Amino acid sequence: MDFDLSETQRLFQATTERFASTVDVATRLSIRSLDGSYDKSRWQELTELGLLSIGASTEFDGLDGSLTDLSVIAETLGLNNALDPWLENGAFPVRLGNIATDDALLKAILDGSQLVSVAFAEQNNRYELFPGNTIITTRDDGSGYYLNGEKHFVLTAALADILLVTAQFNGEFGIYSVAANSDGVDTHYYRLADGSQAAALTFKQVELSLDTRLSIDFEQFQDVIAEINVLCCSEILGLSQLLLNETISYVKEREQFGTTIGSFQSIQHGLVDCYSALEQMRSLLFRTLLLEDKSGEKWRANVMGAKAFIGENAHLIAHKAVQYHGAMGITDEVSIGHAMKRIMLLSRLFGDVANNLKHYARST
Amino acid sequence: MDMNLSVEDLAFKNEVSSFLDDNLSEYLRTGLLRTPGVFVEPDIGEEWHKILYKKGWITHHWPVEDGGMGWTPMQTYIYEKEVALAQAPKPAPISLTLIGPVLCKYGSTAQKEKFLPRIRSGEDFWCQGYSEPASGSDLASLSMRAVLEGDKYVLNGSKIWTTHAQHANWIFCLVRTDTSVKKQAGITFLLVPLDQPGIKVAPILSMSGDHEVNQVFFDNAETLLEYRVGDEGQGWEIAKFLLQNERGGSCFAPKTLVHISDLEKYADTYETADGKTMKNDPDFMNRLAKLKLRAHALEFTELRIQADIANGRPAGPQTSLTKLISSNLAQDVQALHNELFAYEGLQLPSERPLYHDDAPEPIGSAAGQTSLAAYLNGRAATIYGGSDEVQKNIIAKQILRL
Numbered sequence: 001m002d003f004d005l006s007e008t009q010r011l012f013q014a015t016t017e018r019f020a021s022t023v024d025v026a027t028r029l030s031i032r033s034l035d036g037s038y039d040k041s042r043w044q045e046l047t048e049l050g051l052l053s054i055g056a057s058t059e060f061d062g063l064d065g066s067l068t069d070l071s072v073i074a075e076t077l078g079l080n081n082a083l084d085p086w087l088e089n090g091a092f093p094v095r096l097g098n099i100a101t102d103d104a105l106l107k108a109i110l111d112g113s114q115l116v117s118v119a120f121a122e123q124n125n126r127y128e129l130f131p132g133n134t135i136i137t138t139r140d141d142g143s144g145y146y147l148n149g150e151k152h153f154v155l156t157a158a159l160a161d162i163l164l165v166t167a168q169f170n171g172e173f174g175i176y177s178v179a180a181n182s183d184g185v186d187t188h189y190y191r192l193a194d195g196s197q198a199a200a201l202t203f204k205q206v207e208l209s210l211d212t213r214l215s216i217d218f219e220q221f222q223d224v225i226a227e228i229n230v231l232c233c234s235e236i237l238g239l240s241q242l243l244l245n246e247t248i249s250y251v252k253e254r255e256q257f258g259t260t261i262g263s264f265q266s267i268q269h270g271l272v273d274c275y276s277a278l279e280q281m282r283s284l285l286f287r288t289l290l291l292e293d294k295s296g297e298k299w300r301a302n303v304m305g306a307k308a309f310i311g312e313n314a315h316l317i318a319h320k321a322v323q324y325h326g327a328m329g330i331t332d333e334v335s336i337g338h339a340m341k342r343i344m345l346l347s348r349l350f351g352d353v354a355n356n357l358k359h360y361a362r363s364t
Numbered sequence: 365m366d367m368n369l370s371v372e373d374l375a376f377k378n379e380v381s382s383f384l385d386d387n388l389s390e391y392l393r394t395g396l397l398r399t400p401g402v403f404v405e406p407d408i409g410e411e412w413h414k415i416l417y418k419k420g421w422i423t424h425h426w427p428v429e430d431g432g433m434g435w436t437p438m439q440t441y442i443y444e445k446e447v448a449l450a451q452a453p454k455p456a457p458i459s460l461t462l463i464g465p466v467l468c469k470y471g472s473t474a475q476k477e478k479f480l481p482r483i484r485s486g487e488d489f490w491c492q493g494y495s496e497p498a499s500g501s502d503l504a505s506l507s508m509r510a511v512l513e514g515d516k517y518v519l520n521g522s523k524i525w526t527t528h529a530q531h532a533n534w535i536f537c538l539v540r541t542d543t544s545v546k547k548q549a550g551i552t553f554l555l556v557p558l559d560q561p562g563i564k565v566a567p568i569l570s571m572s573g574d575h576e577v578n579q580v581f582f583d584n585a586e587t588l589l590e591y592r593v594g595d596e597g598q599g600w601e602i603a604k605f606l607l608q609n610e611r612g613g614s615c616f617a618p619k620t621l622v623h624i625s626d627l628e629k630y631a632d633t634y635e636t637a638d639g640k641t642m643k644n645d646p647d648f649m650n651r652l653a654k655l656k657l658r659a660h661a662l663e664f665t666e667l668r669i670q671a672d673i674a675n676g677r678p679a680g681p682q683t684s685l686t687k688l689i690s691s692n693l694a695q696d697v698q699a700l701h702n703e704l705f706a707y708e709g710l711q712l713p714s715e716r717p718l719y720h721d722d723a724p725e726p727i728g729s730a731a732g733q734t735s736l737a738a739y740l741n742g743r744a745a746t747i748y749g750g751s752d753e754v755q756k757n758i759i760a761k762q763i764l765r766l
């Protein structure tokens with residue numbers, strides 16, 4: 001038995017670390033003030049470093065990386081409090097493209113020329129993944145489709161070139177590739193917890209050609225969601241580790257009442273609770289990564305259980321990190337709040353703690 | 365043991381609630397509801413301030429001779445509760461609840477005559493110079509210097525976490541006037557005009573995007589000897605008096621209960637995929653129920669303290685207990701509130717204020733738009749006015765005698 005990283009995984013880790021560690025809080029804030037709240041040259045760099053192709057199949061010139069390989073990248077991004085949407089606009093569409101064996105889509109993603117956002121969430125549909133209000137109909141002459149409906153929580157939408165939109169077609173699940181600047185796409189941008197720009201989209205008679213439908217069914221889609229959920233866990237784990245590291249350093253330095261606050265038993269015990277939670281989170285992530293069958297309902301339930309556990313404990317760690325930083329922890333000037341806000345977003349992506357726990361309880 | 369309000373108290377309750385009904389405009393209500401910050405924005409606060417001033421209630425809690433109403437503790441509680449139920453804003457709390465009562469108790473006749481009327485009318489807006497970068501929980505270690513030169517104090521150093529310093533024209537400061545004595549004994553309480561060349565106010569943005577707090581720098585700033593409150597070295601005694609008022613302890617529960625019942629209403633309108641509302645989600649409703657029980661218990665903890673005060677028994681360190689319970693409860697209510705709004709609860713607009721016409725349109729409901737910022741700002745509740753850790757130390761020492 002061996003839980004150490006392989007040589008290759010250590011290489012992925014080092015590459016990610018080099019890429020992500022250059023952005024301090026001040027740089028982060030200035031990048032967030034750019035149009036679209038992100039610096040697209042970072043995306044180009046991330047692509048050139050191969051951080052996206054690791055997750056792609058070899059038939060598309062990828063490295064066919066395992067989920068554990070990708071987990072190493074996600075955790076390292078978390079540990080560095082990265083603002084790069086590698087998970088939501090990189091790994092997510094790449095894994096969808098693998099399954100759909102969509103050559104053109106993957107090529108466009110992997111050469112960094114196109115940024116892809118997946119539009120899967122709808123108002124009044126809470127965390128349900130099966131689309132409710134987005135409908136595909138066939139054009140009368142059979143030459144293509146019309147897309148109608150609405151999505152919200154479309155991540156990094158302001159920079160997206162391609163939207164992958166989930167929709168119902170004759171009551172069945174489908175996912176369609178839509179050029180972001182298509183006629184009939186109405187976009188309302190808004191700012192999210194982590195400072196990124198999302199959009200609420202309305203589709204009115206958007207014309208699509210027949211080849212825009214990805215060859216992917218609802219079962220496969222849910223399996224991809226489970227994979228990305230695992231990567232959420234990994235990034236959350238990295239973020240939680242960062243919070244604990246920063247807080248330990250802070251309480252060792254911060255002096256009140258003539259001594260460092262880290263010398264107080266109350267704070268020591270609180271941080272031991274965080275450490276203990278973090279070890280448990282890592283263990284459950286490893287358990288999930290090492291499950292053999294990574295498809296089907298049982299796998300998905302296990303992932304949801306892990307994500308509920310990891311999300312809940314990450315909130316506990318984040319709250320303690322803010323508390324022990326005192327008023328400084330409330331500001332936007334230290335990494336604490338940024339890490340906490342990203343944890344909130346990731347732990348709620350595709351379903352929050354309560355929702356995931358419910359699914360897990362029902363299926364095991 | 366009984367819970368009945370006297371005939372007089374009942375009449376008083378009706379008077380307060382009908383006043384609130386008649387005077388609290390939709391604009392003011394919306395303004396407060398759509399403010400995610402800890403403090404009400406000045407334009408909302410000022411308008412409500414004027415209305416209360418006209419009514420004579422703005423400084424109801426002050427001594428009668430200084431403009432107070434002479435209400436009994438129970439009447440004060442009733443008033444606070446009605447205000448909470450009506451969701452009325454709390455105007456200028458730093459002026460009215462912090463510095464006002466300090467001047468009433470410790471101020472000279474000249475200071476009272478100069479400052480109290482301008483606090484009552486809202487002409488002056490005060491901020492609080494307590495914490496410093498190196499002195500938070502350990503407030504007594506503060507190092508900002510004040511040196512008496514003739515009839516003036518010269519001030520050097522800085523204050524931090526100064527709420528609404530960007531709107532204030534006066535600041536009250538704890539300063540060090542004597543470094544040779546025990547740290548508490550070398551502290552003095554000064555009133556300082558903010559508009560002068562030696563003072564610079566630098567904003568600090570919260571993780572919510574709100575600008576509520578600041579750092580204030582003093583570089584040979586000045587104030588007059590006549591603006592010293594009490595004697596040199598009396599600052600710590602005054603500081604403790606003020607902190608008790610900051611921790612309050614009288615009336616947190618009604619406001620929290622209102623937030624919980626709002627949450628219950630939203631839960632009933634918030635649809636899930638199967639067309640039902642979150643009110644049909646037993647897990648969500650169980651958690652809501654637990655919060656409600658905590659709030660009901662807190663209400664009676666507060667009432668028991670009120671009854672003690674009314675019966676001539678001093679409340680003492682109980683304010684630490686209610687501060688501890690209420691701040692943690694408020695945070696848990698905010699967390700569930702935010703969870704209810706699912707993806708919509710993750711929106712975090714940076715524009716302020718959100719109640720003006722040019723504010724960005726919410727995704728989903730207006731309540732969802734402010735939910736996350738309120739939750740993030742709410743994390744400060746267990747830090748300001750003495751952190752949880754400080755309150756627990758006080759309770760362990762002064763109540764449990766450990």
